[in-house]
Amino acid sequence: MYPFSLYLPTRIFGGENCIDNLPAAINSYGKNILVVYGGGSVKKSGLLDRVRNLLKDRMITEFSGITPNPKISKVREGVKLCRDNKIDVILSLGGTSVLDCSKHIAAAVGYEGDPWDLVKDPSKIGNCLPIFAVMTMSATGSEYDGVGVTSNEETHEKLMIASDKLFPVASFLDPTYTYTVSDYQTASGAADIISHVFEQYFVLDGNPLTDGFAESMLRTVFQSTPVALKDHENYEARYNLMLASAFGCGGLLAIARAPSPWPCHAIEHELSAWYDITHGAGLAIIIPHWMRYSLNEKTAVKFAQYGYRVWNIQNSGDVNADANKAIEATADFFRKIGIPASLKELDSRITDEHFEKMADHISKAWWDLKLSFAPIDRDGIVTILRNSL
C-alpha cells in the first residue's frame, strides 16, 4: 500500500434543478463571466437561457463553438476574449470538451507565453481563473478533477494540462441535462468512465477499500448504461452515470495504490490526435485487446476477481478460465451498447500507417509502461493496435 495525497476541493451539486445553486455559489467570484459552450444543444435545451436568467445581474460574454477534442487554437481565442473583456470567472456549459477547453483558458489567461507551453511545463501555471461547470454528459470526470486535455492540430499531439488550481470551484450534475445525449455519445461516455476505473483498478498493488469502490463504479455503469440507452429519460440510470463519471478521475480510486501506468489511455490519445475519433469509443475498442494481451499467470487473479465481483461469474476453480470469461463479458458489454467492433469500423480512414509512430511517441511522451499491471513495450503497443484495427 502506497503513500498518497488526495485533494478534491470542488463542491459538487447533484440532482434535478441543482443549477439553482449557481448564483449563490458564484456570487463572490466576480461580475464578468465567460460562458463557454459547444454548439446549439445548450440553446435548444433551454440551458443557456436558464443560465442567462440565473445570472441576469452579471456581465456575460459568450464563447461558443468548442468541438470534441478541443483544439489549442480555440484556447488561444478564448484567452484573448478573457483579456479583452476582463473576465473574472469561467462558466462551462457542456461536456468534457467544453470544460477541458475552459480549464486551459483559465490557466492561460494569467500566462504571457503561448498556452501550449502549459501542457509541456505545468510549473508555468500560475493564477487561474475560477471555473464553474454545468455538465451535460457523463464521461471523463473532468467535473471533479484538475485535468484538461487539449489537442494540438499542428503537432498531432493530444496532451494533458494538470494542476490543483484547475479543479472547478463547483460542478453541477443535473441528470436531466443528459437526456438528449445521443446513444453513441452515451455509450462512449460510459466506456470512458469504465476505462478510468480500469486504469486505477488494474494496478500492481491495490487495497481492498478502493478495489471495492472501483467494483461498485463498474457494476453501476454496466447496469445503468443499457437502461439509459433504452429509456433516454430514465432519471435513476442517468443520475448513476453522472455520479460514476464524477468519481472516475479525481484521485479517490487511486489512493494508497501503486502508480501503475495504463497503456490503453496512451494508445487512444495517439489515435485521437491523428484521427480525431471519440475518446470513449476508441478506448472501448482497445480495452478488450489490451486485456487479452495482458492476461497471464500473474494477472489472472485480478481479472478473475473483477469477474466474480462485477459480473457475478461463479468461481469455477480455474482462475484463468474465469479471467477469460470476465474479459469476454467486457467485450460483450461494449458490443451490446453499440460501440463499433474495430478501429476501421469506427473510422474508415484508420490504417496501420501511423501505428509505429504512435508507439514511438507513447514510449517517449507517456509514463514508463514497463511499470504497468502487465508490463508492455513498444512492440506490444503495436500488437494491440493491429489487433484493434
Next chain:
Amino acid sequence: MYPFSLYLPTRIFGGENCIDNLPAAINSYGKNILVVYGGGSVKKSGLLDRVRNLLKDRMITEFSGITPNPKISKVREGVKLCRDNKIDVILSLGGTSVLDCSKHIAAAVGYEGDPWDLVKDPSKIGNCLPIFAVMTMSATGSEYDGVGVTSNEETHEKLMIASDKLFPVASFLDPTYTYTVSDYQTASGAADIISHVFEQYFVLDGNPLTDGFAESMLRTVFQSTPVALKDHENYEARYNLMLASAFGCGGLLAIARAPSPWPCHAIEHELSAWYDITHGAGLAIIIPHWMRYSLNEKTAVKFAQYGYRVWNIQNSGDVNADANKAIEATADFFRKIGIPASLKELDSRITDEHFEKMADHISKAWWDLKLSFAPIDRDGIVTILRNSL
C-alpha cells in the same frame, strides 16, 4: 435518488512519514501555532518531538490534557490560550477527541459569546482558525469532515458543532501512529467506523454506487480489525482502517441518498453524555439490538443484501432468514473483537434510571426518527436501551 451537495476540501496525506508534508502544507497559514494533544502518548511515541522539529521555525504554544468526549470547559480554556497567544493555526495531534476539541476552539476564537452557543446555533460560526490534523486513531472520520462533538458536563448534553469552515485544511494519516492504540480503542474505533457506514447505508432510498462504496468500507473494516488486533504493527490492516475512517463521515457515502436519521447515534450520544462511555463501544452494543428491533418485511431485503455482499452469506431464498444471519454475523463480530456484550458490562454504573429522560431528549434534540429506515418512536428507543442493558 435525492439531490445532494458534496464538499470535501481537506487535503489528505496518507502513508508512513506523510507528516513530512506538514511544513509545506502549513507554510502560508501563519507563524503562531497551537499544538493540541491529549496526554503523554504523543510524547512517548516521539510524535510531539517530531512535530516540534518539523516546525522549529514557528512559535508553538502547547495545549494538552484533552480527554475523550471533550468538554466545553476545555474548549473555553483553549479559546483563551489562542487569544492570549495570537494563534494563527491549530494543529491537532491525536484522535477524534483532540481534533473535535480543536475544531470547537477554532470556531469559538472569533466569536465573542460563549462557545456552547455555536453548538446551539451554527449560524453564529464566523471566521474559523485553519486546522491541521495528525491522526493517531482510526474512528470517527473527523479528519475529513467539518463536524466536532463536544460534551457539556453541566447540562449532560453531547452535541455537534458543524460547519464547512471546520474541515481541516490538511489531515495526515500515518498508519504507524496507530500501532500503540490499545485493543479496546482499536475495537471501539472500528465500531465507530462501522456505525457511520450503517448510518448512511440503512436508509429509505439509496443508490447502487454508494451502496457499493459502503459495502467496501464494511468488508474492509470487518477484515482488517481482527488482523490489527492480532498484530498491532500490521501496516496494511492499520492503513485500511485509517482509510475507512476517513471516508466514514464527510458525505461521500451520503450522496444522492434519502436523509434518513439513524437512531443508534442519537442513543449512544445520550449514554455518553450521562456516563462518559467510549462512543464506539456504546454503539457496538446498541447496533445489534437496533437491527433486531428494525427487522421487518420492508427492511429485510436491505439487511439480506448487506449479508450477501459483506458477509458472503449464501442466498437461501428466505430473505428474512438471510437478514437474520447478517444481523447475527454483525453481533458476533463485535463480540469477537472484544466489545462488552451489554451496557452494564461496559460500565457498571449504567442502570435504566435515565432511559426515559434520554428518549425524551432524543425526541426533542435529534432529527425526526419517524423518517428513519425503520421508523421508531420514543418507546422504541426505550426498548432498545433496555435490551442493550
